[in-house]
Amino acid sequence: MGVSTSSPEKGISVVTVDFPPVNALPVHGWYALADAVRAAGRDPEVRCVVLTAEGRGFNAGVDIKEIQARGQRALLGANSGCAEAFAAVYECEVPVLAAVQGFCLGGGIGLVGNADAIVASEDATFGLPELDRGALGAATHLARLVPQHLMRTLYYTSRTASAAELHAHGSVWRVVPRAELRGAALELAREIAAKDGRLLRLAKAAINGIDPVDVRRSYRFEQGFTFEAAVSGVADRVRSTFGKDVPE
Template sequence: MGVSRSSPEKGISVVTVDFPPVNALPVRGWFDLADAVRESGRDADVRCVVLAAEGRGFNAGVDIKEIQTAGQQALIGANHGCAQAFAAVYECAVPVVAAVQGFCLGGGIGLVGNADAIVASADATFGLPELDRGALGAATHLARLVPQHLMRVLYYTGGTVSAAELHRHGSVWQVVPRAELRNAALRLAHEIAAKDGRLLRMAKAAINGIDPVDVRRSYRFEQGFTFEANLSGLADRVRDTFGKDEASAKDTTPGKEGG
């Protein structure tokens, strides 16, 4: 359980997240994920990173129960941890391929929105349930996956889109059966890693350099409203209502966590 690194073949580093039951990451998990991605990028032998997850879904966001238990310190930690993990993916010196299965919610959108490519299983769904969790954020990253007006509707409603729909928008590279997901992501990583390592690093820096949006600054701006909602007490009221509404649900329901 936790965050691990492996190297299935030369030039490829796989960073795997495993936080049962739904991959809702605690504060420490976000920082560990950031460290693992950055370490992979610093390895001169690595030419591509695959970001993967074990279990039912890719990511269910932050652990809301940790925030409800530990209070503002956990909220601050989660916000900083998410910012570090999202930035680590975006700023990784080599391309990052996200292999997404099942649900990709909240903070998961921050990760895949900053990845260089996404391979998804046919059952994958993507969404930001932030308004139901008393939080704001990651619209920056959702806007990298879907057109502007669709992003707004998804954000306001907490709705989700399928991997097939994101493939039509061009933000998901390939949709495959779930059993084939890891191999499909590795095939793409293998194709990328076949290029010259120094040129790949230059290409990543060049592409980030022409990006029209500063994703780190944009996300931190969004987070300011999360803090405002918490300081005003609004976020706690929303989260408490959410907890009561979900009290009869099973603990393994992805909706029990947040983004």
């Protein structure tokens, strides 16, 4: 349980998240993930990082029960932890490939939206149920996965999009049966890792430098409204109904 790092092949580092039952990360989990991704990117022998998760789903976002139990202290911690984890993926010195199975919700969108490439299983679904959770945020990252008007519709309705739909929009590289997900992710990572390591790092910095949106600043702007929802009481009112539709 937690965050672990392995090196299955030369030049490839796999960062795996495992927080049963649904990979809803507590505050310390987001920081641990950020540390693991940054450490992998700093390793001069690593040319590609693969971000994976154990269990039925890739990520169910923040641990709402922790926020309910600890209040604003946990909310602030989750805000900062998510910001660090999302930034770690985006700012990683080498390309980051997300291998997504099952549900990818809330904070999961922040991770994959900031990744360089995505491989998904056929049962993968992507969405932001934030309005059903008394929160806001990660529209910045959903907008990197789908067109603007679809992003808004998904955000306002809390609906999800399938891996096949995202593949059609060009944000998912490949969709495979779940049993083939790890192999497909490593296949793409292997192709990337075959390039010159120094040139890959320059390419990552160059591509980030021409990005039209400052993802860190944009996400922090969104988080201000998350906190406003909390202090106004609307977040607690919505969260009081939370639980019935959480994946088991």
